[in-house]
Amino acid sequence: MKNFALIGAGGYIAPRHMKAIKDTGNNLLSALDKHDSVGILDSYFPAANFFTEFERFDRHLEKLKRQGTAIDYVSVCSPNYLHDAHIRFGLRIGADVICEKPVVLNPWNIDALLEIEKETGKNIYTILQLRLHPAIIALKEKVAAAPANKRYAINLQYITSRGNWYHASWKGDLQKSGGIATNIGVHFFDMLMWIFGPVKENHVTLHTADTAKGNLVLEKANISWMLSIDANTLPEAVKATGKRTYRTLSIDGDEFEFSEGFTELHTKSYEEIIGGKGFRIQETRAAIELVHNIRNAK
Template identity: 25%
Template structure:
């Protein structure tokens, strides 16, 4: 069987996770970054060719099966469309884009080229969250009444350089830090009907163009009432990403620094079990969500040949982008 050929566009910190999995499941035909040193370093580490422009990559390398897009948020649309037009399937890092319109353009390019467009939704593979999804599907918590999603991390002012902190390339805190957890909320509870809330820049006024703190009250289409609180101002390190769920037949709280531990459960006829604590993506002076890219790649490769396999696709990516966009449009920065 012929090995799959992968390419990686964008050679920053998250690209390492993709390169590790691409090398495990196939061969890396090339990596690309406009910062030559980054491309050279990743290429050297994985014994492949470095490219400094996307045009050169796709001119030189033919028959790329999957291209991973790991560039800044605001470039995901342009770079995904370039890969799709080069007849490559695409795995796009979160967020899919920073506007609903541009996400739809990506989907149209995938349809035009008859290629698949996947979006990284790695938090769905957190064991605690996957177990919660299972018992919700099985209706073991009965009618769901309410939830509270808290996302409290630390991002120091020194984190925000280059593209980070800009509306054009970063987009906002919900896009860059917390879109995985917005996706988890939609995955568990469905669509949002109405939004109210507040957004403020409390500490990063001189370095970012959007909020560092926010709170939203949500009414869901299924009748649930929810709360979403977020901040990147916790002292020195990440504090928690937690989800508290109250249902007719049980109450559950999943917490930890990245929604990785069952902290509380009291249910009528079920128990969340077989849960282990996985590692976070560690970027040196800050940490991110749980490192589940192994599960992302395993499931993506199944979905490549099985359209019924439950893997996060462009529709899932669009839903997350559209909700964040709605939150930002509904709640002005004050």
């Protein structure tokens, strides 16, 4: 049984990590969040020690270490701009780190973290759960088996409506979240490059606080993409149903369906990481470079 600490216990994604830790037969000893709306801990690890101040969390983990209880993994679910610092903290206390995407906001941050990995002898892993989705694995195999000169036409639209709270939170701050393409798009871009190869051309046609659009030329695909949190961008047919989310990925005009099968992918990610086969920080570089370039495109 491995011992875990969790940073960012009050966030949207944290319960998936709690479930993954429990489902893999491991234990969450300690959790941190500056907000105390963390009753979800009762569903998974009611005995976990919880802190709202980083300094007390740090002191507690240090005390455990001196008593002979090491933290094997630190799971990082904090806001995007804090990932870098929280990863460093995990490595410094002698733990491996599992970090939500995006691991960092800028490509050069990866280089610095790789250096600290070497210094500490510990590893940084990230959650790229789309790469573990059976339908996506099958698509990658199909593309790999196709003729080398085969090119695909892809249309990606992902609209996940958010209320006014979004812009008042860290997610609405470009410096903290990296903007729309980073915050809600980085895992889609990673998936597309994993399947269709590296970026040849990147054209951004719109980038606002609510919506981003562009065209990508990858090694094996031409991609038109749109990401938005603005409910006004929903297709009329979707609005009529009262739904606030719309996702479509078409390949050569045919809908590619991968809406199901997401619930267990964090647990699968943890199984891979604990088994020594998780996705390392270097694997995220291409997607981090792309969303950085999208964010800074004119």
